[in-house]
Amino acid sequence: MPVPVGYRNVAWLRPYEAVAAVDCYKHCRDVPIRHEGKVLGWARYYDSASPEARKYRANVRIERAHPTGARLVCWVRPHEAKAVIGGASMKRDMPVEDSRGRHAGLVQYFPPTSPAAVRFRSVTRLLRLSGGGDDRDSVPTAPPSPVRETTDRATLEDTLSQAMARAYDRGEEVPDEPEGDTRDRRALEAAFHEAMVRSYERARDEANYHAALFLRLLTEKGGLATARQLLHNPGF
Known part of the structure; x- marks a missing residue:
């Protein structure tokens, strides 16, 4: 697969590996990589003062289990792991921004x-800027985000009603949306997805409740589709 100009390939990092990496950063300890009830590898944590963390400018090393021993996938940074999860959830390319917003x-x-x-048995591929993370020469333009903030209340309410009509499959005719309304709908869906992710994180952090199936649905389907599935299947 060709790599876009200005970037270099890091790894075909799988969404569930990125989830383990985020947990690894949060708890500062090794975390098993689980998928469909199996342990498929490990997210290994390295202290910031360690030679490995200094060398690779990352604290987490992703390993995949193999009959001949663990295989290195990549060293991943927290913002990269979150972007992988976001890209898989939203089913689109996702720009990666560092801690300074660059x-x-x-x-x-x-x-x-x-x-x-x-x-490659992955729906996501992680790329970094060529020349290293801090080299800002010949930096390609960041892909424009399709999400923009909506401030007009009437437009927002109209977009929400159309999104709800789709979500509940009411069968009513929903007219084609102009381009601006489409962006507004995407903004609402993105905000709703982020709220769903925060609800999972709050349950995990405050109640020590790890809703693994809920997180998998969010990662694979996105927030709106997950809510739709749960509403149609209350006993799921």
């Missing part, structure tokens, strides 16, 4: 049935 890379999204996703 463009630092790109997560590419590939549909599950695409040749690339099948070949």
